[in-house]
Amino acid sequence: MSVRSGEIVFVKCVKDGIPNRDPLNDSDARRIFGEDDGRVSLSDVSIKRDVRDYVSAKYRDGGPDRRRFVYCREERREDGKLLGRESLAKTVVERAGLSVEQVREDLPKAAFDVRVFGAVYSVEGESFHLTGPVQFGWAHSLHPVETKYVQGTVVMPSQDVRSDSEGRDTGKEQGTIWSTYILPLAVFAMPGVINATLAKEAGMDENDLELLLEALWRGTQHRQARGRGLQQPLLLIHVEYQDDFFRLGYLEEGLELTPGREAWLGGAPPTYLDEVSVNVTRLASVLGGASDRIARVRYWHNPVLKLVGELPGTPQPLW
Numbered sequence: 001m002s003v004r005s006g007e008i009v010f011v012k013c014v015k016d017g018i019p020n021r022d023p024l025n026d027s028d029a030r031r032i033f034g035e036d037d038g039r040v041s042l043s044d045v046s047i048k049r050d051v052r053d054y055v056s057a058k059y060r061d062g063g064p065d066r067r068r069f070v071y072c073r074e075e076r077r078e079d080g081k082l083l084g085r086e087s088l089a090k091t092v093v094e095r096a097g098l099s100v101e102q103v104r105e106d107l108p109k110a111a112f113d114v115r116v117f118g119a120v121y122s123v124e125g126e127s128f129h130l131t132g133p134v135q136f137g138w139a140h141s142l143h144p145v146e147t148k149y150v151q152g153t154v155v156m157p158s159q160d161v162r163s164d165s166e167g168r169d170t171g172k173e174q175g176t177i178w179s180t181y182i183l184p185l186a187v188f189a190m191p192g193v194i195n196a197t198l199a200k201e202a203g204m205d206e207n208d209l210e211l212l213l214e215a216l217w218r219g220t221q222h223r224q225a226r227g228r229g230l231q232q233p234l235l236l237i238h239v240e241y242q243d244d245f246f247r248l249g250y251l252e253e254g255l256e257l258t259p260g261r262e263a264w265l266g267g268a269p270p271t272y273l274d275e276v277s278v279n280v281t282r283l284a285s286v287l288g289g290a291s292d293r294i295a296r297v298r299y300w301h302n303p304v305l306k307l308v309g310e311l312p313g314t315p316q317p318l319w
Contacts, residue, residue: 009192014228020046028147038145050223051216115208116212137190153176216236239287241293
């Protein structure tokens with residue numbers, strides 16, 4: 001079944017970590033709006049990584065149809081060296097039972113992430129560019145965030161203690177000190193668009209769309225790392241349009257978080273999810289005003305998030 005053009009709004013939260021660090025800013029949270037604005041952001045690359053890691057973990061063998069391999073990932077040879085893009089592509093195509101001599105035609109058939117997100121493939125003697133039908137924007141916090149700089153110690157020394165030829169001890173006898181930035185609580189909203197024309201060109205079908213939505217939700221829960229904090233998906237909205245060339249755009253701007261900016265910049269900002277709520281009244285009005293252009297609205301709501309207002313469309317069971 002063909003995929004309709006549409007939009008996605010995905011809301012998630014993080015506690016006690018930095019979900020997407022900025023290596024140019026001492027690995028603090030990414031800030032693309034500046035200090036005065038106060039909001040922090042997650043890149044679309046980070047969100048796609050969550051999706052890819054989930055699909056790769058769930059369908060290591062490519063799934064029953066061998067169409068759910070992931071191309072953009074890390075894989076090593078037996079000697080521990082990383083595979084390059086050409087070797088990765090041929091490995092994926094071969095595992096799908098397709099021809100390694102037709103990477104341009106067969107890689108999209110085998111790799112879920114190529115059909116959904118596209119790919120830039122350039123090796124000696126062959127190159128192609130496939131624009132992905134699904135594009136995500138940056139996810140921005142719905143409020144200003146003040147990150148905290150914290151330190152701690154590791155009990156294990158970084159080196160064994162050894163005696164040199166003159167009987168002197170070398171190495172470390174004490175543990176090391178670590179330091180990092182964390183944020184107590186942040187709620188992020190991410191927009192996404194789906195292009196029906198590009199979906200046909202890439203071979204993306206309805207099954208790919210359903211897996212993408214599942215991977216957004218469950219991939220957030222699946223991808224774990226201590227420094228990324230504890231993350232939870234809160235709200236996922238999928239809007240499909242009657243006209244493949246129509247788009248409302250910027251649906252995430254219809255969400256409003258309570259309490260407002262002043263509370264987050266005060267001396268006691270919210271640190272628990274039950275202290276906040278998301279008002280969807282404005283978004284519901286936008287969607288209602290274009291009901292004749294909309295084919296379907298579905299949404300997945302984590303009950304731990306308090307919603308103010310009612311969304312149009314059909315609530316879906318969580319995965």
